[in-house]
Every structure is written in C-alpha cells, then in structure tokens.
Amino acid sequence: MTPLDTAHAAMLADPEDDAARLRYYRSLADAELFLLLSDEAEGTTVSPRVFPLEDGPVVLAFDTEERMVDFTGVAVPYAALPGRVIVAQLAGQGMGIGLNLGTPDSVWLMGSHAVDWLAAVLGQTPAETRGRPIAIHTPGALEPELAEALEVAVSGAGGLAAAAVLVRAAWQDGGQGLLLAWLGARSSAEPALARALAEALAFSGLDQAAVDMVFLPDTDPVARQILALGRSIPLPPPPAAPPEPQPPSAPGMNPDRPPRLK
Template identity: 50%
Template structure:
C-alpha cells in the first residue's frame, strides 16, 4: 500500500467526507508521480504521451515505477515529478489525468475540471500583513489541521530547524494561530508559508488562516513562544558525499518544459 493507495481507499470508503477527498488530492499533489512520455527527455524538455479517450485526452501517471512498467509491459520513457508540477502544466489545456489505470485499486481518471481545480487550489500564494503580537497561548486547533501540518513539515527537511505553533493575540484585539519557523534557511520563507497554507486548505477546516512568522532562536519572542507552543522538528537532511544528478522534472521550483 502506497500513501496514495491509503488516501484513495479512505476517500472511497467515505464518499460524502470532504476531508477524506481533500486528503487524497493533497497526497496526489505532494507525492512523486511517474509520467509516461512519448519519447526520451531531451534536456529539460519533456513530451508526455497523450491518449485520446472517449471523455477526452489524458496523460497517464503512476505512483510507482513498477506500476508504470506493469501498464506498458515494455521499457518506456517516463519522468518523475511531484503531482503539483504535472497539475500546473495541465491546467487550462483540457487534458485529464489518468492515475494507475489498470494496475492498482487506487486507479481513477481525473477530468480536466478536477485537474484545473487542483492547480488553482495549489496556486494560492500567502499574503504579507503587518501585526503586533502581544501574547502567545496554547493553540486550540482541530486534529485534522494538526495532522496536515505534521505531514507537510515532515517533507520540509532542511528548510528550518523547527517550527512552533501557538495561539496569538494581537494589539488590535484579534486572535488566531501563528506558526513560527525557527532558524529558517535562506530563501525558504515562501515555500514554508505555502506549505502551512496548504495544510489548512486541505484540512477541510475554516479556522480563518494561519499567520506564519520567521524567527531566530535568539530572538526575544522565541522563548515565550516556546513555553506554550506545539513543536514540530523538521528533518535535517544528510549531506551527501557526492553530487547526484537531478532527474528532469523532480524539482518543483525548476519544472521541466512539457511539449504537447
């Protein structure tokens, strides 16, 4: 069972559960998928194989290399990349997405409308605001949001040392949730803020948002925040002894050029 298998089974078992459906789409976006290509990649240019089905054109992806091989039955070119990158490229083109067709129980055909929705949901950059916190307190949040944050931050290794989640009161009388990333790596602010926003979106909850801040361990606000906050330790990646070439499409911040 892959993570996508588990999420798909939960969605199928509870067709009226919006949270289960959102969790499936979150796994689809975050997981590595193997996209069947028409020909071998040429540099950063990829040509997906498009199938004309009765319901319209689709491209095929699989969440395991073995599943792609089982579908083709012969060696075939493919590219590995996050589902969010594929959705972003397909958006607005009227092309659907076939997942694990014919090779797994977690098989389904996403119409173009579903692909467009996923791409639009993921393309929701955080907004910068100014506010002055006056007090921190223990957070009051639903289990679904806590689970979503834990999963998101587990994949953010190396972007910060750890994160602290707490309730916050501001000088204008408003209250909310604040997620503080401690000792953030240079340039990691935007992806971390986006990950926090997606955790809230895919939790299916309406908690008004999460405020994200970035602090150093030595900042004055860090000590009082630590006393009341939930702590998330981000994985620290091992430093490789040698540099491994990056496969085309594997970096969501440097997506390949897809040609149709």
C-alpha cells in the same frame, strides 16, 4: 500497497468524506509518478502522450514503474516527475490524468477541472502583512484536522528553522487567533515554509486564515515568551549530507529546472 493506494482506498470507502478525498490529492501531489511520453525527453522538455477520451484528453501516469510496465507491455519513453509538477504543467490545458490504469484497486481518472483545482491549491501564495502580536497565550485544545495539518506543514522543515511553536495571539487591530511562530528560520526558506502551511490547511479542509504565521529570530524577546507559553511542533531532523555526484536525473526531478511539457 503504495501511499497513494492507501489514500485511494480510504477515499472510496466513504465517497462523502471530503477529508479523505483531500488526503488522496495531497498524496498524489507528493508522489513520484511515471508519466508516459510520446517521445524521449529532450533535455528538460518532455512531451506527454495524450489519449483522447469521450470526456476529454488525458495523460497517463503510474505511481510505480512496475505498474507502468504491466500496463504498456513494452518499453516506452517516460519521465519520473513529482505529481505536483505534472499538475502544474497541465493546468489550464483542458487535460486530465489517468492514474494507475490497469490496476483495478488503484485506478483513478482525474478530470481537467480537478487538475486545475489541484494546481490552484498547490500554487496559492499566502497573504503577507507586517506586524507583531501584542499578547501571547497558550493555544488550547486543537481539532484533530488542524493538528494533522500542522504536522504536515512542518514535515519538510528539517534544518530550515530552530523551532515551530503554536500559540494564540492578540494583534493591535483587536483580532486574535492561532499563530504558528517559526523561530530562527532561514530567510531564504520563509516563502517555502509559508506555502507549506497554506497547502496543509487547504488539504485539511480548513480555511487558510485558520492559522497566522510569523518569523522571528530565536533571540527575540517575543520568541522567548512564545517558547514559554506555546506548543512546540517537533521538526524532523535535518536532511543527510548530499551524496556523491550522480549522472543527470530524470527530466523534472531537479526543482531548479522544472520540465516543460510540449
């Protein structure tokens, strides 16, 4: 059972459960997928093999190399890519994705409308405003969906900030609500941390406005108040030191050089 299998089974167990369906698409975005190609990759350019179906053209992807080999039966060109990269490159092309064909308990046909929707969720940019809270309070009890979303939002933040703390805040305009405070975050990491929260909220079914976000130096007086009253969300440990240089990775696995799909 892969993580995508587990999410797939939960989704099919209750087709009316929107949360389970959203968790499946979150798992798909985070998974490494093996995408069938029509030709060998040329540098960072890959050409997916397109299969015409009654409901529209699709590309085929598998969440393990073994499943791909079992389906094709022969050696074929492929690229190992994060699901989010494949979705982003296919968005707006009227293209769907056939996932894990040949694996009855995991097969899923994702229509072009679902590809476009997922690309929009993954590509959203949080609204940015400038301001400081005028009062800080304890956050109170959290809904399970929100608690899970916050854990997901900070799951990739190891080494990027000193702390992540949730409080309830009041603002100068009279508004108030939950606030996730990143303390001592690297300035270069702020856009990625903001997108991570927006994405986690979207996949939990919650509105992006359910939680505001602020970045503060960990020496700021407000930061000290936040630490005293807030709920700290444990950050993962920093990633290990990079390994010795290896041969070039498969197309698309370098985030600084995403693939171009022809």
